[in-house]
Amino acid sequence: MKLLERLLSSALVADDLKNQLFAFLGGNAQEFPALGGQNLTRVQAADLLCELIPAEIQVRGICSLPVAAVAAAPHVSFDNWSEYFCNRIARRLHIGWVVAKNFRDQHAATIPVSIGRHIHVNRPTESDGPGRTEYESERARAVHEQYLTAIREASGRASLPVDLLAEFHSHHRTPDLEIATAGVNEELAADLFQFYNSLREKRPLLPAMKIAPLHELRLSADAARKSGSIRTEVARVALHIEIPLEMRQSESLRRLMLVSLRLTIDELLKQLQANPEIA
Known part of the structure; x- marks a missing residue:
């Protein structure tokens, strides 16, 4: 029996175990006193939390339009409210829909x-934490390939590129x-x-928009444009949409x-x- 199964079979519910493991990793102790007489190292505790909080990529809808279009939220549980925008826009526009959850911790x-x-x-790529240097790894490449496969499936196409990919992210910069x-x-x-801007004239609470290549961006998505999903090999037109904090703080906004x-x-x-060659 796996360690996780042994722990949970002893009436310690998942949320309680997660909270205890979080407290352990947040402190200085080097061993977690697990049930059954087996202590866990910090690495084992982190691995156990990865089992308790699975990372997954989901295709939640298939595009039904003449063009192959997909909305995606690759950083759900890290990019606050990105799933909210992705879900509702995809459903309303009848485009494909992909979310990735729990791949970025903290x-x-x-x-x-x-x-x-x-x-x-x-x-x-992956990194050792938020803001740390990115590096390629076998598991990061495998996850990225799974994400690209999900985009293709959600588009209804047999192969990439799709016609449009709209990725939703959030920022506070x-x-x-x-x-x-x-x-x-x-x-x-x-x-x-x-x-x-024609919408903004009637809705003055909307933020100013900056869009490449018309404007210089603070959040230019260089890594995703170099080797990731924001490339024409993945989508003929790709949008990496960064929604500011102010527009996520209340339901009305x-x-x-x-x-x-x-x-x-x-x-x-x-x-x-209207014009398939527009890009």
């Missing part, structure tokens, strides 16, 4: 200490909505910028941001359907 609400799992999913891109020229970026992003992406979908 989220204050769900994984308050590092459990040795900070895999970036939308690129074939600036008050702006920032969109890094692939397959977007200045003319298309200007069209989307003008469309969004989230709804405002949600509707505006949905309308902007829908405008792009209409352009892609």
Whole structure:
């Protein structure tokens, strides 16, 4: 019987065990007094938490449009509210829908200490924690390939590239909505910028938008554009959407941001359907 099964079979419920392991890893003790007389090292405790909090990539919907379009949230449980935006926009626009959960640890609400799992999913790299240097690894490459496969499946296509990938992320570095891109020229970026600004004129609480290649971005998604999902090999048009903190802090602001992003992406979908060579 696996260690996890032995521990949970002794009436210690999963949440209690997780909390005890979090407390252990957050302290200085070197061994966790497990049940059955077996002590756990810090590495074993982290591995056990990885079993209790599984990382997974889910295809939640298949695109039903003439163009192959997918919304994705690769950093759920790390990028706050990214799943909220991804889910609702995908359902409303009838596009494919992919989420990846629990691959990046040290989220204050769900994984308050590092459990040795900070895999970036939308690129074939991991790091030793938030803000640390990225490096390629076998497990990171495997996760990234699984993510690309999920995008393809959600698009309804037999192979990549899809026509549109919209990735949802969240940030707190600036008050702006920032969109890094692939397959977007200045003319298309200007069209989307003008469309969004027409919405903003009627909705003054919306943040300013910056979109590449029209603007210089603080959050340029360089790693994902170099070797990850924000490349034309993956999607003819790719949007890496960074939603600012201010627009995630209340339901009214989230709804405002949600509707505006949905309308902007829908405008792009209409352009892609009308002119398949637009990018």
